[in-house]
Amino acid sequence: MKLPPAPRIRRFQRRLLAWYGVHRRDLPWRRTRRPYRVLVSEIMLQQTQVDRVIPKYLQFLRRYPTIRHLARARVEEVRRLWYPLGYNIRPVRLHAIARETVARYAGRLPDDEEALRRLPGIGRYTAGAVRAFAYGRDAAVLDTNVRRVLGRVFLGPRRLARVRGQKTFWDLAEALLPPGRAYDFNQALMDFGATWCTPRKPQCPRCPMRGFCATVATSAS
DNA sequence: AATCCGGGGCA
């Protein structure tokens, strides 16, 4: 697809980061960059809302403070502690990641995409999240929030309706990433989608992207 | 690229 022109990209980056400075959420996993904690949060957040993850994240880390604690645990116990987050294959895979990381990587989670994605339960999103949030790398993330924001702002309803796969969105997410600021930019993008550019009743009237958003421009109101 | 996966919150 045709990527947005450079000036628009810069304007989007600037306005998103400015918005983030004012409206960002204070979430437990933003208080650390330790790879293990980032990993636990990202696995829990797969298809699961932030508000349901927070208490379980804190409880899980109290029970398994390090990746070695988790690796030593019995999988059945980990599975019980997971309830009621759902997708109960996730704790099994997280436990397997802990054991494999201790066994093959001396307890240090890999920071390269290929090694991360060989681990069970880590796909493109989670690999990018670990690389950006734990290791400060310039890695893009694409989740349901980012997809909605980018689809609205840069594609608009007409083009959006014709998009099939995820490639368009990944290309956009990578093109927009400001080098050296992937942590804040990715967190900002997800916060923005979760609290401003929401599925229903988005905050268009006071949206910082209003001037160039491809969707607000076509909406009746 | 399409489908399936588990469970809870909310309009």
Added chain:
DNA sequence: TGCCCAGGATT
């Protein structure tokens, strides 16, 4: 009830 949620694995 139906939609939505910081996706990944399998086909």
